[in-house]
Amino acid sequence: MLARDQRMRRGHDFATAVRSGRRAGSRTLVCHWADAEDSLRVGFVVSKAVGNSVVRNRVKRRLRHDVDSLVRRGATPASGLLVVRALPASADATSADLMADLERGLQRVSRPRERA
DSSP, rough: OOOOOGGGOOOHHHHHHHSEEEEEESSSEEEEOOOOSSSSEEEEETTSSSSSSHHHHHHHHHHHHHHHHHTTTTOOSEEEEEEEOOOOOGTTTOOOHHHHHHHHHHHHSOOOOOOO
């Protein structure tokens, strides 16, 4: 489970990551990333479009578990704001699909921007 200091709780943090950060999407989820000075903080958005409360909570639990495993093995940056927004396809996706989409999305949004 994610540590308390790694969880995003304030609406301002969600808004910062979603509005001013980078975004990468897939079939099952969208990752929003904003650079931050302090530690890594993660938030999840699972709307009613995903399903009823049982389905939404199951998707959140699966995503939390996947993000926690990425953090534990050091596959995430040390600092930043990450918002994972589940899409309706995430309700029927396998755990392997969610993990692959999460890894791919995190890799795409957390790398530094290339200036032309």
